[in-house]
Amino acid sequence: MTSTLDPDVEYVVLCGSRHERIGYAPKAEVHHSSTPLHLAFSCYVFDQQGNFLVTWRAKHKRTWPGVRTNSCCGHPGPDEVIPDAVARRLTDELGVVADRIELVLPEFRYEATMPDGTRENEVCPVYRATVTTRPDVAPNPDEVDDAVWMPWADFVAEVEADRTTVSPWCALQVEQLRALGPDPLTWPVAEDERLPDAAREPLAKRH
Incomplete structure (x- = not known):
């Protein structure tokens, strides 16, 4: 655990057994065979017709390279509220500016292990982002290999038919999102009160 933060290093928020904030660690050092529980987010982007922006992770990513997944994932910084982190990553990864970012699955949490033993272990609230006008998507090759729009119902059907066609967290999230309605x-x-404590701390600092 890191106690003194270097302004030139990107950190993730480490979580305890009650999903409270217990410290920080450099993002570059977090993902391995014994990945500690940490705070993340997932985002699903939709246009006004309900089409979904699906992405493929860059092929050199440490975890699940080249795999099809939700629109955007990331980690909020130590003093960053998650909607701000979502907006930042949407711009960095896809060149997309959302008109609205809203919390839909506040309590999502998962673990997954790759064949090489690399493990994900995240408290990961899920957000819906919407755009009024469908933007020109500009995938950042450091993060995203490709991105396409498709009807949400078609994506859900494909995931239900074969969960291995997407990242493990996306498969679990689609199951829960489907329960919210078609x-x-x-x-x-x-x-926001349903968010884990680790995600709510920056909110408390703002009030």
């Missing part, structure tokens, strides 16, 4: 634009927005 139209992603009408999913209920969750209250």
Whole structure:
């Protein structure tokens, strides 16, 4: 665990057994065979017709390289609220500016292990981002290999037919998102109070 933060290093928030904030670690050093529990997020981007922006992870990524997945994933910084982190990563990874970013699965948490033993271990709230006008997507090759729009119902059907066609966290999230209803634009927005403690700390600092 790191106690003194270097402004030139990207950190992730480490979580305890109650999903509380217990410290920070450099992002570059977190993912390995004994990955500690840490705070992340997933985002699903939709246009006004309910089409979903699906992406393929860059082929040199440490975890699940080249795999099809949700629109954007990332880790909030030590003093960053998650919606700000979502907006930052959407711009960095896809060149997309969302008109609205809303919490839909506040309590999502998962673990997954790659064949080489590299492990994901995240408290990972899920957000819906919407765009009024479908933007020109500009995938950042350091993060994203490709991105396409497709009907949400088609994506859900493909995942249900074969969960291995997407990242393990995406497969689990799609199952939970499907329970919110068939139209992603009408999913209920969750209250921030349902977020894990690790995600709520920066919110408390702002009030």
